[in-house]
Amino acid sequence: MANVEVNDGNIEKAIKALKRMLQREGILKEIKRRSFYEKPSERERRKQREARKRRLRAERRKQASGRD
Secondary structure (H helix, E strand, O other), X not given: OXXXXXXXXXXXXXXXXXXXXXXXXXXXXXXXXXXXXXXXXXXXXXXXXXXXXXXXXXXXXXXXXXXX
16 A cells, blocks of 8 residues: 655645656556456466566566676
């Protein structure tokens, strides 16, 4: 659960911080994804695409740390 404190009545800044926090946690993407029905075949393709993305990101990190 995301919590944001409002300091000095600055609601705009608190809303901006909340949106940033939700985006970082992936909640906005999850809400958008769940707003419509996703066929099982599409779900499987999405999961494979996400796994590929995670794998490539991990390889890039591994290569970057090897260069140091």
